[in-house]
Amino acid sequence: MKARVFVTLKNGVLDPQGKAIEGALKSLDVPGVTSVRQGKVFDIELAAGDAAHAQAALKVACEKLLANMVIENYQIEI
């Protein structure tokens, strides 16, 4: 089973890297960019099982390691 986990900064958390990328896109004259926030994507393969168990395991993975819950949110896609 394949899953994808997105980890993104919570709203209101300053993102200097996103700001720098936003500035670079603007300097490249990419039209219409108003804001950039940088996050992470994890492609995770799980031993065959049902989606509910996978969801539960990935929740543990996110909260124990993949996301820093002080500043980040996560989203799981299976």
Next chain:
Amino acid sequence: MKAAVITFPGTNRESDVARALTASGAQVSHIWHGDHELPQGTDLVVLPGGFSYGDYLRCGAIAGRAHVMDAVRAHAARGGLVLGICNGFQILVESGLLPGVLMRNAGLKFVCRMQHLRVERADTRFSAQYTRHQSIEVCIAHGEGNYEADDDTIARLEGEGLVAFRYCDAAGHVGGESNPNGSRNDIAGIYSPGLNVLGMMPHPENLIEAIIGGVDGRGLFESLCA
């Protein structure tokens, strides 16, 4: 003073901090991250600087979940002393031993330079050889030292006097241009509520000999060994 210095893959300041401790009279043992126990009678655990696990995922995230950290948490819960410097501070916040998070420097650059700090209190096991509001000169070398926490946490740290050091200039004026990384309230280091855990971004262990630039870092190690 029996000190245990923990080395993770990618730690690179373990010898420097061991040397600073030994010079102040501590007995130092080196512990590998896969160990499950600290040596009997350990008074102080040190998490040195470096780039544990290549800073993969987030700085200090993987080291913060290493087996040996269970022993460090138990040691801290018993009131044992813990010192985390630079990457060690990042490991302490990732492991939950200290609150908040160390984000990318506001200026996005890795900053490596001499830096003055204001000693916020001189009544702890880490700071008794300094005087309150003394300006000391040590050095910094980090890309992720921008201390952030939610407003409640910052208010608690300030209200309970848990800020250990703030970035300042040579005259002791805090903040402004002397804040190298954008840290909230110019915070360079914080204590746990029991004052037995200290995390700090600057490197006092670099400044223990006049021949290499100064001795202002000695006070911290001499305080611990007093």
